[in-house]
Amino acid sequence: MPKFFQDAYPDALAHCYGCGRLNPYGHHIQTVWDGDETLTRFTPEPYHTAVPGFVYGGLIASLIDCHSTGTAAAAMDRAAGGAAPAARFVTASLHVDYLKPTPLGPTLEIRGTVKEIKGRKVVVQSTVFANGVATARGEVVAVQMPENFGASPA
Amino acid sequence: MPKFFQDAYPDALAHCYGCGRLNPYGHHIQTVWDGDETLTRFTPEPYHTAVPGFVYGGLIASLIDCHSTGTAAAAMDRAAGGAAPAARFVTASLHVDYLKPTPLGPTLEIRGTVKEIKGRKVVVQSTVFANGVATARGEVVAVQMPENFGASPA
Numbered sequence: 001m002p003k004f005f006q007d008a009y010p011d012a013l014a015h016c017y018g019c020g021r022l023n024p025y026g027h028h029i030q031t032v033w034d035g036d037e038t039l040t041r042f043t044p045e046p047y048h049t050a051v052p053g054f055v056y057g058g059l060i061a062s063l064i065d066c067h068s069t070g071t072a073a074a075a076m077d078r079a080a081g082g083a084a085p086a087a088r089f090v091t092a093s094l095h096v097d098y099l100k101p102t103p104l105g106p107t108l109e110i111r112g113t114v115k116e117i118k119g120r121k122v123v124v125q126s127t128v129f130a131n132g133v134a135t136a137r138g139e140v141v142a143v144q145m146p147e148n149f150g151a152s153p154a
Numbered sequence: 155m156p157k158f159f160q161d162a163y164p165d166a167l168a169h170c171y172g173c174g175r176l177n178p179y180g181h182h183i184q185t186v187w188d189g190d191e192t193l194t195r196f197t198p199e200p201y202h203t204a205v206p207g208f209v210y211g212g213l214i215a216s217l218i219d220c221h222s223t224g225t226a227a228a229a230m231d232r233a234a235g236g237a238a239p240a241a242r243f244v245t246a247s248l249h250v251d252y253l254k255p256t257p258l259g260p261t262l263e264i265r266g267t268v269k270e271i272k273g274r275k276v277v278v279q280s281t282v283f284a285n286g287v288a289t290a291r292g293e294v295v296a297v298q299m300p301e302n303f304g305a306s307p308a
Binding site for chain 2: 012013015016017018020023024025026045047048049050051052053054056057058059061062065066088090091092093094095096097098101103145149150
């Protein structure tokens with residue numbers, strides 16, 4: 001088992017701007033188990049601002065998104081006793097409540113818990129912490145990527 | 155009235171990574187009225203991928219976010235007969251339903267409608283179209299930025 005969930009993504013599915021190890025321009029979000037929670041640590045760049053001094057909400061949404069799809073893949077793997085190959089998940093829906101401004105500077109922690117696993121669907125709740133204070137809370141409905149993903153694009 | 159809503163943001167609040175004209179690294183999202191709808195056109199970069207060929211969901215969330223806060227500011231301005239200075243809005247909550255994969259390549263259109271204006275709060279529904287097909291639908295609760303925004307960061 002690789003250290004980071006995203007390291008288990010097959011090369012063909014490792015180009016995500018948020019979490020793909022093969023995207024040279026991306027955020028390279030990396031997630032691990034921390035007991036029954038999942039944990040991503042991420043330090044925003046100085047230009048990831050909303051207003052000066054605070055983190056851009058779209059980045060926070062991105063962190064929650066990729067943290068949660070990674071958590072879904074790991075949770076499905078763990079539920080199968082670790083024997084199943086890591087599946088890749090896509091986001092069906094994303095909800096973020098911005099609780100308070102997130103200060104720009106400190107390394108953020110995103111912590112996730114699995115709320116539900118049902119068939120190919122995993123529901124993940126993820127919270128963003130800055131200096132130990134929860135600043136945003138998200139819920140993602142992640143669905144295991146169908147083999148024909150994108151076969152009939154819009 | 156500037157052509158784009160975001161051009162009316164005061165300099166001190168124009169550094170947003172998504173839509174700030176003064177952020178040299180940002181997306182520079184720009185939004186206009188189109189009748190009673192609001193419209194943003196945005197062409198993702200080749201590296202804004204989810205899986206190859208499709209747009210990263212975190213970027214889609216970002217587009218919906220800034221398009222909607224811009225729409226909120228413009229709607230508040232219009233509701234006041236255009237006499238009020240453009241207020242700056244922050245996101246209280248963001249919800250995105252990903253309807254289908256968004257192809258990477260074409261210029262995307264994000265179209266917004268104002269669902270509710272109540273006090274300092276504006277609810278905006280925004281839909282992302284690629285090649286004329288709706289691929290994601292979002293709802294943002296935007297709140298006029300308090301004067302003490304971030305005075306007590308986490």
